[in-house]
Amino acid sequence: MSEKTLDIMQSDIFQVDKALESWRDSGFDLSTAIGELVDNSIEARCQIIKIEPYQHKKTKSIETIAFADDGMGIEPEILAQTLKIGFSTRYNQRKGLGRFGVGMKAAALSQGRRIDIYTKPVGNDNYYHAYLDLDEIAKGEQTHIIAKEVDGFPAEYENHMAWDKETPFESGTLIIWSKIDRLENEGKYGNSVSEAMQDLTKFLARAFRVYIDQGLSIQLAGKTIDLYDPLFLLESPRVNKILGGDHIPAQVIDRSEIPIGNENVILTVTLLPKELRRVSGEGGHLRSASRYKELYLRDNDGCITIMRNGREIYFDVIPRLLPGRVENIDRFIGIEISFPATLDEYFQVRNVKRGAVPVGKLRKAIKDSLDKPVRAARKEIKRLFSETNTNTRKNDTEHTIANKAVTEVEKTSIPGRAGMGASKEQEQMTILEILQDIGVNESTDQDLANNMRTQIEQQAITLVDSSWPGKELFDITHLNGRAVVKINQRHPFISEIYNPIKEISKGNNTDLDSTEIQELAVKVEGAIDILFMAYAKAENMHMHPDDVYSDLRSYWSQFSSSYVREMLRSF
Numbered sequence: 001m002s003e004k005t006l007d008i009m010q011s012d013i014f015q016v017d018k019a020l021e022s023w024r025d026s027g028f029d030l031s032t033a034i035g036e037l038v039d040n041s042i043e044a045r046c047q048i049i050k051i052e053p054y055q056h057k058k059t060k061s062i063e064t065i066a067f068a069d070d071g072m073g074i075e076p077e078i079l080a081q082t083l084k085i086g087f088s089t090r091y092n093q094r095k096g097l098g099r100f101g102v103g104m105k106a107a108a109l110s111q112g113r114r115i116d117i118y119t120k121p122v123g124n125d126n127y128y129h130a131y132l133d134l135d136e137i138a139k140g141e142q143t144h145i146i147a148k149e150v151d152g153f154p155a156e157y158e159n160h161m162a163w164d165k166e167t168p169f170e171s172g173t174l175i176i177w178s179k180i181d182r183l184e185n186e187g188k189y190g191n192s193v194s195e196a197m198q199d200l201t202k203f204l205a206r207a208f209r210v211y212i213d214q215g216l217s218i219q220l221a222g223k224t225i226d227l228y229d230p231l232f233l234l235e236s237p238r239v240n241k242i243l244g245g246d247h248i249p250a251q252v253i254d255r256s257e258i259p260i261g262n263e264n265v266i267l268t269v270t271l272l273p274k275e276l277r278r279v280s281g282e283g284g285h286l287r288s289a290s291r292y293k294e295l296y297l298r299d300n301d302g303c304i305t306i307m308r309n310g311r312e313i314y315f316d317v318i319p320r321l322l323p324g325r326v327e328n329i330d331r332f333i334g335i336e337i338s339f340p341a342t343l344d345e346y347f348q349v350r351n352v353k354r355g356a357v358p359v360g361k362l363r364k365a366i367k368d369s370l371d372k373p374v375r376a377a378r379k380e381i382k383r384l385f386s387e388t389n390t391n392t393r394k395n396d397t398e399h400t401i402a403n404k405a406v407t408e409v410e411k412t413s414i415p416g417r418a419g420m421g422a423s424k425e426q427e428q429m430t431i432l433e434i435l436q437d438i439g440v441n442e443s444t445d446q447d448l449a450n451n452m453r454t455q456i457e458q459q460a461i462t463l464v465d466s467s468w469p470g471k472e473l474f475d476i477t478h479l480n481g482r483a484v485v486k487i488n489q490r491h492p493f494i495s496e497i498y499n500p501i502k503e504i505s506k507g508n509n510t511d512l513d514s515t516e517i518q519e520l521a522v523k524v525e526g527a528i529d530i531l532f533m534a535y536a537k538a539e540n541m542h543m544h545p546d547d548v549y550s551d552l553r554s555y556w557s558q559f560s561s562s563y564v565r566e567m568l569r570s571f
Helices: 018-023 030-043 076-083 103-111 134-136 155-161 192-208 209-213 236-241 288-295 328-334 341-347 360-394 401-410 425-439 446-456 492-505 514-540 545-568
Strands: 047-054 062-069 111-121 127-133 147-148 162-164 172-180 218-219 249-259 262-270 304-308 313-314 333-339 461-466 474-479 482-488
Touching: 030 047, 030 062, 030 192, 030 341, 047 076, 047 155, 062 155, 076 111, 103 111, 103 127, 103 172, 127 134, 127 482, 155 162, 155 172, 155 474, 155 482, 162 304, 192 209, 192 218, 192 313, 209 313, 249 360, 262 341, 262 360, 304 341, 328 360, 328 425, 333 341, 333 360, 341 360, 401 461, 425 446, 425 474, 425 482, 446 461, 446 482, 492 514, 514 545
Parallel strands: 047 218, 304 333, 461 482
Antiparallel strands: 047 062, 062 172, 111 127, 111 172, 127 147, 249 262, 262 333, 304 313, 474 482
16 A cells, blocks of 8 residues: 655644743743753853843843853854753763753743853853744744854853953853743732742752852852751851851751662751750741741741752652651751652652652651651750740749739738748748759859749749659649749640740740641640549549548639639739
């Protein structure tokens, strides 16, 4: 049977202009798009990368972005092909940062309609240029990508291709994104250019932190970007300045390996420096915590950084990978998963290098490996919070709402009788023992000790915070009709119920959402019920509770009623 081809029965594989227009929505945002160019510059062995956005004077929208590096440049023989869809000198190789041959082109077109490349290859005195323009393609004016020799870099961008006014780069590449139409200021309720640039700064600082640490300079709008390491292991001048001193590295809680063939997935879990996590709420942006605002801690809750060949390709929460649910205190835990590009399939790495999630058995192995160190880190964070809270309250001698209510009621109440008959010397000795129990040193904390003595001597009931091993919720010392109540900060009712509520009452933990606040309220309701039930159980341990505890029960109910009514008057 003979074959005959008709013109109407054949077609190009794709319609170039329409395909390229559709390709603009390939999953890149500004940060990941620019990240592709940084990858290429690093592959070209550059030492410095300059990124310079040009804004419209009136609208402040970004119209053009120039990218300059001092890398090896591009050989003229392959310059035109670098703009060809699917072409890459490193296609599917797993040793560097690139792989798929679509990154630079797709990244550029995702933001603008034209890309120009100017290059001066190493060891070559000539300059070359090639471009791709969607408008010209649509009009049929550009049908091929052509590389041509030019006199030099465009005059308006020439200053970017130099170390300073006197020293131009010996080699390098200048890329211009123009006809940008995706970076407009969109008004009050839209995305602003300033927000996009802030996100870009954070992305570059974090994604390329290893390269910056090893000497790479990345400049954005004329400012050198300092690295940001969510694990707080790499030294950062900016972080040192915020912390007010020398480099304070995080504590490595765990570093483990998961072997896959001849390669390893490396897991690292760190606990951020104590200076950042002494006080609950300091990871936020309010009050004294504002000094840590530039550390982005509030953005880190439960986030995991995934590194591919030393370059971050993911930074976000991975659902159901951490033990239990994500907690606010997880912002003080750094978690990094690092792997070589040869294991891309195990992380479902996409061509935009934005997104990587471990799959199958690897995901379970990672989850199991993270369980113990994350739990240990959370425990240590809560321990330090409790210790700091105890010390803070120990130094706080002002009357609380409860103290004021009790003091007012006690003006007309029947005085207590327990502990009567102690001499002045015995009383002072007992107070000294109490101060020692709660960690107040008279030789170094004389003012505090005097204030605490005054409270104990003048108030009918004094609450103090302490901490000791054991199941006791509190301990009471009776002294000449007065009572000193030591609250055990290690008791779960205090650490898990009372203290979180106290932090909210002080204005901390303001980043809790309504669901988390409701969950805490449910815990409080249940815990108060449990206090009643535990008291009932305590009475039930006696054979004849009514004979022994009936007066105690009546007095407790009577005074709690009086104290609460007085407290409510202050609201």
